[in-house]
Amino acid sequence: MQIGLFIPCLVDQFFPQAGLAVARILKRLGHSVEYPAEQTCCGQPAFNAGVRSEAAALAKRFIQVFDRFEAVVAPSGSCVAMVRNFYPELLDLAPHSSFITRVFEFSEFLVDRLNVTDLGATFNERVTYHDSCHLLRELRVREQPRQLLRAVKGLDFVELNDGPTCCGFGGVFSVKFPEVSTVMGEDKVAAIERTGARYVVASDCGCLMHIGGLLTRRDSKVRPIHLAELLGGAP
Amino acid sequence: MSTVAQVFKETARRMTHDLRHRSWIQNALGKYYVGRDEKKARFQNWQEARQAAAEIKWDAVNHLDKYLEQFVSKIEARGTKVFWASTGQQACDYIVGVAKKHRVRSIVKSKAMTGEEIHLAQALEKSGVEVVETDLGEYIVQLREEAPYHIVFPAMHLTRHEISDLFNKKLGSAPTDSPEELTMIARRTLRKKYCAADMGISGANFAIAETGMISLTTNEGNGRLSTSLPRIHVALIGIEKVLPTLDDLALFLPMLATAGAAQAVSCYNTFIAGPRQEREPDGPDEFHVVLLDNGRTRLLADAEQRDTLHCIRCGGCLNVCPIYKNIGGHSYATTYMGPIGSVLTPHMRGLTEWKHLSFASSLCGACTEACPVKIDLHHHLLQNRRNAIRCKSPWWEKLIFQGFVTLMNHPLLYRLGVKLGWFGQKFHGLVKGTKLDPVYAWTQSRELPPLARNSFKDYWRRKQS
Numbered sequence: 001m002q003i004g005l006f007i008p009c010l011v012d013q014f015f016p017q018a019g020l021a022v023a024r025i026l027k028r029l030g031h032s033v034e035y036p037a038e039q040t041c042c043g044q045p046a047f048n049a050g051v052r053s054e055a056a057a058l059a060k061r062f063i064q065v066f067d068r069f070e071a072v073v074a075p076s077g078s079c080v081a082m083v084r085n086f087y088p089e090l091l092d093l094a095p096h097s098s099f100i101t102r103v104f105e106f107s108e109f110l111v112d113r114l115n116v117t118d119l120g121a122t123f124n125e126r127v128t129y130h131d132s133c134h135l136l137r138e139l140r141v142r143e144q145p146r147q148l149l150r151a152v153k154g155l156d157f158v159e160l161n162d163g164p165t166c167c168g169f170g171g172v173f174s175v176k177f178p179e180v181s182t183v184m185g186e187d188k189v190a191a192i193e194r195t196g197a198r199y200v201v202a203s204d205c206g207c208l209m210h211i212g213g214l215l216t217r218r219d220s221k222v223r224p225i226h227l228a229e230l231l232g233g234a235p
Numbered sequence: 236m237s238t239v240a241q242v243f244k245e246t247a248r249r250m251t252h253d254l255r256h257r258s259w260i261q262n263a264l265g266k267y268y269v270g271r272d273e274k275k276a277r278f279q280n281w282q283e284a285r286q287a288a289a290e291i292k293w294d295a296v297n298h299l300d301k302y303l304e305q306f307v308s309k310i311e312a313r314g315t316k317v318f319w320a321s322t323g324q325q326a327c328d329y330i331v332g333v334a335k336k337h338r339v340r341s342i343v344k345s346k347a348m349t350g351e352e353i354h355l356a357q358a359l360e361k362s363g364v365e366v367v368e369t370d371l372g373e374y375i376v377q378l379r380e381e382a383p384y385h386i387v388f389p390a391m392h393l394t395r396h397e398i399s400d401l402f403n404k405k406l407g408s409a410p411t412d413s414p415e416e417l418t419m420i421a422r423r424t425l426r427k428k429y430c431a432a433d434m435g436i437s438g439a440n441f442a443i444a445e446t447g448m449i450s451l452t453t454n455e456g457n458g459r460l461s462t463s464l465p466r467i468h469v470a471l472i473g474i475e476k477v478l479p480t481l482d483d484l485a486l487f488l489p490m491l492a493t494a495g496a497a498q499a500v501s502c503y504n505t506f507i508a509g510p511r512q513e514r515e516p517d518g519p520d521e522f523h524v525v526l527l528d529n530g531r532t533r534l535l536a537d538a539e540q541r542d543t544l545h546c547i548r549c550g551g552c553l554n555v556c557p558i559y560k561n562i563g564g565h566s567y568a569t570t571y572m573g574p575i576g577s578v579l580t581p582h583m584r585g586l587t588e589w590k591h592l593s594f595a596s597s598l599c600g601a602c603t604e605a606c607p608v609k610i611d612l613h614h615h616l617l618q619n620r621r622n623a624i625r626c627k628s629p630w631w632e633k634l635i636f637q638g639f640v641t642l643m644n645h646p647l648l649y650r651l652g653v654k655l656g657w658f659g660q661k662f663h664g665l666v667k668g669t670k671l672d673p674v675y676a677w678t679q680s681r682e683l684p685p686l687a688r689n690s691f692k693d694y695w696r697r698k699q700s
């Protein structure tokens with residue numbers, strides 16, 4: 001399959017390894033993966049701030065760049081939710097327009113589209129999984145990442161017993177209301193530490209950046225890791 | 236920033252430091268989650284029940300004119316006096332007028348958020364009438380002279396100890412730690428008030444068009460006493476409370492109890508269809524229904540946000556909201572707090588002054604998922620944000636986003652920006668965590684991961700060449 005890779009800004013700048021892992025995994029499964037260099041942003045930050053005309057400009061560009069692919073895959077539930085759930089409203093598109101139905105979040109693409117759950121990975125650690133809100137509640141992707149994690153050899157999977165509740169990132173919210181955002185994150189980190197896991201996995205780099213920032217600040221031994229990076233192993 | 240917004244931010248910030256408060260609320264809600272999930276499991280299918288409820292509400296709200304007329308004609312036929320109030324002021328004036336006409340000196344009131352919304356108790360007190368809240372939680376916050384903390388649990392922020400102190404100070408009762416004893420203290424005081432009251436005020440959880448009756452739900456029986464002992468009963472009802480048929484309650488009563496209080500069904504469900512009829516032994520001589528608009532028809536006219544009128548005021552969205560849990564109900568300074576409050580308040584009190592509530596959300600969607608009548612709460616927050624920008628947004632915010640879009644639409648500029656960021660980062664350590672830090676809002680409490688030496692784009696380009 002001709003796959004276009006969308007690498008959101010946070011992955012590009014802070015977690016490039018996660019993006020590389022996605023490319024590696026998809027190639028290993030026999031697909032052709034292309035990263036169109038002219039891609040920029042899906043428009044979510046502007047949309048969430050209420051600045052819709054600016055968001056629409058970016059959304060149009062996004063479609064132009066990715067329209068030629070059979071499938072578009074992104075290691076971010078949040079950006080895919082932006083395309084799937086908000087582009088129709090923003091650009092007056094049909095929710096089942098052929099473009100929108102071709103855009104996938106990484107884990108749902110593997111499990112639902114490619115029917116792959118076992119990537120042959122090994123990871124000898126205890127791991128917990130944080131449900132990113134947009135992946136869970138906008139895209140309704142819950143089981144797919146768990147299925148992928150459970151298939152990893154040596155991996156000891158423990159559920160986070162917290163709701164699931166938001167980690168407090170929320171984009172601009174994290175700096176507009178830093179104290180509220182931080183205590184939400186602290187509740188999350190406490191729940192993570194209660195599991196005794198060494199790694200907390202998530203599918204969105206916003207959450208990983210927030211949870212990771214709090215873990216580092218409190219010198220925690222727990223490490224944040226993107227699902228793709230865990231599954232993709234070392235290059 | 237408006238002052239309301241500043242006060243909100245400041246209070247919210249202060250509340251996040253109140254560890255005792257946070258753990259108290261989270262503890263209470265932890266128990267609620269367990270109970271709610273048990274009760275949800277008693278529905279054959281909770282998701283289908285939500286869908287059915289949303290459809291019934293959709294029908295009711297989209298044919299509000301028809302159902303309201305039906306409700307009114309039925310309930311008037313039994314001698315009820317109906318008053319249509321466009322504004323809160325009109326509703327207050329009417330009720331004060333009824334009280335004056337009948338020389339009412341004291342009123343017992345069962346819980347009604349509509350009353351809070353229009354400051355009814357204050358209006359009545361100003362005219363010289365005593366108003367006593369009879370719901371235990373409401374009674375407690377009334378004694379404390381503060382607003383309800385939650386739309387269903389007005390005093391959930393208080394410990395037994397605090398309540399005992401309050402009763403001791405205000406009612407002269409002996410200190411006690413027993414919830415039963417505390418309830419008895421309140422009950423002894425309130426029973427006397429019921430007997431002496433000339434008027435009872437209630438809200439309504441539902442108004443049934445088919446039969447022309449109101450449905451009132453309480454857990455303490457105070458609704459029944461307040462509405463049947465005094466010689467006059469006034470029910471203040473938002474026009475959106477109407478449901479088409481009596482059968483609809485078979486779904487809505489357990490749903491309200493489940494989402495609102497983690498109960499299968501509330502203890503007392505009362506239907507009132509008029510004043511005391513001939514040959515009936517009890518009930519009030521006069522029954523007034525005040526139908527309150529107060530901005531609701533404006534929402535009705537807004538196709539995009541009309542579904543906010545589905546709200547049954549169960550409080551379920553507050554209970555799951557991570558913001559509400561951490562900042563508490565009083566920080567909002569609104570009648571309706573939590574997610575539904577953040578959606579409704581800008582409509583009721585003005586977007587410019589209250590838009591900050593739409594931004595005080597991580598858009599996690601827990602509220603939408605919890606709402607029994609499927610109101611798209613967090614998407615409404617996004618629409619409020621859009622409206623706020625449309626009607627009035629600070630120029631610098633527009634500039635930032637125009638800059639952002641320009642950057643994003645020009646890959647070269649974007650790369651340049653990133654390189655500058657990477658360069659600047661080397662010196663970040665000098666100011667990190669101080670007020671000079673450009674990203675202080677983040678770094679005051681969290682580490683910022685370093686920008687990767689090579690971005691994904693760099694890696695990819697190298698691999699291709």
Ligand code: SF4
Nearest residue numbers: 546547549550552606
């Ligand atoms: S918005 Fe929904 S969850 Fe919130 S109070 Fe209303 S009905 Fe309940």
